[in-house]
Amino acid sequence: MQHLLNITDLSTQDIDRLIATAEDIMQNPEKYRDACRYKKLATLFFEPSTRTRLSFESAMMELGGNVLGFSEANSSSTAKGESVGDTVRTVSCYADIIAMRHPKEGAPYAAIQTAQVPVINAGDGGHNHPTQTLTDLLTIHRERGSLENFTIGLCGDLKFGRTVHSLVAALSRYQGVKMVFISPPELRIPDYIITNVLEPAGISYVQTESLEEAMPQLDILYVTRVQRERFFNEADYIRLKDTYIVDPDKLIHAKSSLVIMHPLPRVNEITPEVDQDPRARYFQQVAYGKYIRMALILDMLGIHL
């Protein structure tokens, strides 16, 4: 049985296959309508979510399957003190596949010790978020036609932002990807990512505080929210939360072909006026999330049409 805890659990060939399936689903949705008939997906969300949980559920419904689960820890037996291991062992009796989000880094590793069905990490604390990365990769592939040869600026909370950590790990395996890390000093990309991911892959990267300076060279701007819930004190969050606000003025010196992405939810970091700019692709990115999750569910259940 295969689980998906980290984006590097998938090879680049696996990713190519998932993108191809997602694109086939977009073109031929009726072919997949009953693909997961009688199958059940459980969504175990110990932490808030809109896109990830609902896109998983909608993905399973569009494949003709069913969904069950909970959307907050307090409505499950976790509130009575049950361990993640026991919860997942129990849910394995009811579902064919599990998507799980948890505030603690590494919780999905505990889950797979007792799981009897495949487990997908739908975000663990400030660590990883592989299915958002699949969504991001499909978006880049659709927008640029390839996952190679571009400069991406990752902006905002690079320390706690799990979507950034997974995306960096994924992109480190493609040719000609340059990374510009744009953050205040307190929210820089963690050292372990530099030493374990970027340096071994020989990735060319720079770190800067200035979005303005980085902007003209970027092919992709990946904006992230400052992760309030992972801060140790509120004063630091308040000081840092509005460091970067992307508005139409900031985009004046950007490439006309720029692709603006954001995993969402946004708070203040992109103003609503930017939504009208054809370079803003974050709501399209949301839409792609459902198709890549459909492809992933099929793959993990071993269903090949």
Ligand code: NCD
């Ligand atoms: C992200 C997450 O949960 O890490 N949201 C998402 O899944 N699209 C980003 C965030 O919460 O800032």
